[in-house]
Amino acid sequence: EPQPLEIGGPIGAKAAYSAMARARVPLTRSGWIAARVFAKTADGRPRFAHTAPVYIEVEGRPLRPKTIETNYLLKRVEDEIQRQKDTLSKEALAEFEKAADFYRDKREEAIEAEKAKR
DSSP, rough: EEEEEEEESEEEEESSSOOOOOOOOOOOOEEEEEEEEEEEETTEEEEEEOOEEEOOOBTTBBOOOOOHHHHHHHHHHHHHHHHHTTOOOHHHHHHHHHHHHHHHHHHHHHHHHHHHOO
16 A cells, blocks of 8 residues: 655655555755655554655755744743743753744744745
């Protein structure tokens, strides 16, 4: 049964299950690819495998963060700051704040990249 080859999330190609799969996939932007395999055991139980990603850089098309991703990660950090603010040291909280600032910057980068696509 053909199995999907993911390209940054969406399915980019399918290949039959084997130790090696070949597929020509046009890459128009930087990102990652990974192979996923779904199967069922003889008794019908589902099995799933996913390779580690292979990162690809297309010249002139750098990987840009997506707003949905940066919002998610920023919220996780901000939630952790709120959850830990009474238990962590000032130094540890400063590290979380630094991470939050990083994701705020990435969110702005994502917003600008998405505006440029329009």
